[in-house]
Amino acid sequence: MQPDSLIRIGKINYTNVWPIYHFFPHERFGSRLQWIGQVPTGLNRAMLAGEVDMGAISSFAYGESHERYELFPELSVSALGNVNSLLLFHKKPLEELDGCTVMLPTSSATTVNLLKIVLSRFIGVTPTYVYAAPSLDTMMKHADAALLIGDDAIRASWQDTPYHVSDMGGLWQHYTGEWMTFAVWAVRKETIAREPELVAAVHEAFLQSKAAGQKDPESIVAAAQAEIGGTADYWRGYFRNLSHDFGPEQRRGLSLYYRYAAELGLLSEPAPIHMWSDNSVTR
Numbered sequence: 397m398q399p400d401s402l403i404r405i406g407k408i409n410y411t412n413v414w415p416i417y418h419f420f421p422h423e424r425f426g427s428r429l430q431w432i433g434q435v436p437t438g439l440n441r442a443m444l445a446g447e448v449d450m451g452a453i454s455s456f457a458y459g460e461s462h463e464r465y466e467l468f469p470e471l472s473v474s475a476l477g478n479v480n481s482l483l484l485f486h487k488k489p490l491e492e493l494d495g496c497t498v499m500l501p502t503s504s505a506t507t508v509n510l511l512k513i514v515l516s517r518f519i520g521v522t523p524t525y526v527y528a529a530p531s532l533d534t535m536m537k538h539a540d541a542a543l544l545i546g547d548d549a550i551r552a553s554w555q556d557t558p559y560h561v562s563d564m565g566g567l568w569q570h571y572t573g574e575w576m577t578f579a580v581w582a583v584r585k586e587t588i589a590r591e592p593e594l595v596a597a598v599h600e601a602f603l604q605s606k607a608a609g610q611k612d613p614e615s616i617v618a619a620a621q622a623e624i625g626g627t628a629d630y631w632r633g634y635f636r637n638l639s640h641d642f643g644p645e646q647r648r649g650l651s652l653y654y655r656y657a658a659e660l661g662l663l664s665e666p667a668p669i670h671m672w673s674d675n676s677v678t679r
C-alpha cells in the first residue's frame with residue numbers, strides 16, 4: 397500500500413497525451429503525486445492491479461473493467477476522422493485480407509479491437525491476428541498487414557514504404573459518422589473514497605493544464621519536434637486533428653464502439669460510461 401495522501405498517476409508514453417500533461421502544475425502538489433509512464437497496455441494492467449490510481453488508459457480497458465473506475469469529464473484522446481497515429485499498413489486492399497496474417501502491436505487495446513470491428517463488421521473479412529512488438533519492418537516480414545499506434549505509427553508514417561496505409565480514426569468515421577475515443581482518464585473507485593479532495597484537485601489541475609496547452613500550442617509543438625523530430629507544421633496539424641474533450645459527442649461514439657465490441661464478443665457487455673463528479677464535500 398502506498399502512504400495515504402499519495403496518488404500514482406499514469407502517463408501514456410506517446411505525444412498524443414502531451415496537450416493534457418504538458419502544463420501540469422507540479423509545484424502545487426509537492427510530493428503527493430507520483431508519475432508512471434508506460435505504453436497504454438502497461439497502464440491498463442497497472443490500473444487494474446491497483447499499482448496506478450488514475451490517469452489515461454485505453455478506452456477498451458475501461459470497457460472491460462468499468463465497475464472499478466469512474467471517468468474524468470473533459471479529458472480524453474479522441475478524433476472525428478483521421479488521427480495520423482493509428483495506422484494499418486497493408487500489402488493489399490482491406491477487402492483482400494480474408495485469411496491473411498495481420499500483426500497487432502502489444503502496446504494497444506482500443507485500436508486492435510477497433511481494427512477487428514472494422515474488418516469484421518464493415519469490410520467483411522476475417523484475418524488471423526498475431527501480436528508482436530511494434531516494429532513495422534519486423535512485423536511486415538511475417539504478415540500482410542501490421543497495425544501501429546502512437547509515436548511508433550508516426551515514425552513509420554515518415555518512412556518511405558510501399559504499403560497502403562489506412563487510418564483507423566478515418567475508417568471508423570467513414571463507416572459510422574461518429575467520433576472515436578481512444579484513451580479516457582480513469583480513476584479507481586478506491587482512490588476516490590480514500591482521497592476525494594486530492595482527486596478533485598488533480599482533475600482541476602489537468603483541466604488547467606489542458607487550457608494552458610490550448611492557449612500555447614507552440615510550446616507543445618516545439619517539445620514534440622525536439623523529442624521525436626519532424627517539422628513544426630507536422631505537429632501543428634497532428635495536434636489540431638486530435639481532440640482532448642470528452643463531451644456528449646465523444647461519449648456517443650464510444651458507446652457505439654462498446655456496443656459493436658460486445659456484439660463481436662470482444663467485451664462481455666456494452667460498457668456504461670460512469671462519469672466522476674466532484675462530491676468531495678459530501679463524500
Ligand SMILES: C=C(O[C@@H]1C=C(C(=O)O)C=C[C@H]1O)C(=O)O
Pocket residue numbers: 408410412413436437453454455473479481482503504505506507508545546547578579
Ligand atoms: C490516438 C492514439 O490513441 C492511443 C491508442 C490506445 C489504444 O489503442 O489502446 C490507447 C491510448 C491512446 O493514446 C494513439 O496512440 O496515437
